[in-house]
Amino acid sequence: MEIIRTVSELRKAIAEARSHGTVGLVPTMGALHDGHLSLVGRARNENDTVVVSAFVNPTQFNNPTDLATYPRTEEADCRLLESAGVDIAFIPTAEEMYPEEDTRVFDLGPVADVMEGPMRPGHFNGVAQVVSKLFDFTRPTRAYFGEKDFQQIAVIRRMVELEGGFDGLEIVSCPIKRHEDGLAMSSRNVRLTSEQRVIAPCIALTLKSSLIRQREWSLEETRRWVVETINRFPFMDVEYYEIVDGITMQPVKEWSDTDYAVGCITSYCGEVRLIDNITYYNKTAK
Ligand code: PAF
Secondary structure, three states: OEEEOOHHHHHHHHHHHHHOOOEEEEEEOOOOOHHHHHHHHHHHHHOOEEEEEEOOOHHHOOOHHHHHHOOOOHHHHHHHHHHOOOOEEEOOOHHHHOOOOOOOOOOOHHHHOOOHHHHOOOHHHHHHHHHHHHHHHHOOOEEEEEHHHHHHHHHHHHHHHHOOOOOOOEEEEEOOOEOOOOOEOOHHHHHOOHHHHHHOOHHHHHHHHHHHHOOOOOHHHHHHHHHHHHHOOOOEEEEEEEEEEOOOOOEOOOHHHOOEEEEEEEEEEOOEEEEEEEEEEEOOOO
């Protein structure tokens, strides 16, 4: 595996790789876990060259403490990537990614106006900035993202559309990887105390139980039940639970308002902000 830290070296390596096949990109912020490795495995199966970027992008953090405390584990990440058969690990510095301030403002539209949008002002614009740079540097055939960040995938699709498609780049969305107790894998989980770690799976378990109740309850009853049930656990404080259309990300009021209903949750467990989601149904799936 080649570790590349500069954009010019990356462009050179990519030109070579593209001359003899496809390139799969897995953008990450490092602190890798099995969730990332499942994306890498899929990219490995589907492409000739696999590039993984590991960069804690400052422009997408609206909270300085969150940026400062975001786990950084470069050595361990490189070992994992090497054994997963990655060809190129791109690990730039902030100066390399942003030699000058990125003042671009993306017109991300309604998909970015709800849920994480208002809760984390500037976050999605920062994601669009860094991911558009990564797509420009790597010109991937396919790019892989985890569905834990469900809304982020819609935002990235919108950014790709705004930027003219990056030569037919395919955005591949991959299922959430979970621990045995149901907790969605996340780099932030390491910040949970041992007591909180025991409680945190209540998010996934409650979402799963709501799947059964959904058949008998109205959308609002289901939504409220999820919030109230999770909030009854110690440490838990739900920031929002929205049931949205899985394409437009717009909250729906009745089940009959959408063919693709996804419940998206953000909840604090102590100081740690966790996110998760569940698909109630998707009648649009082929
Ligand atoms: O999902 C993430 O880890 C980040 O938002 C991403 C897509 C790597 C951009 O920094």
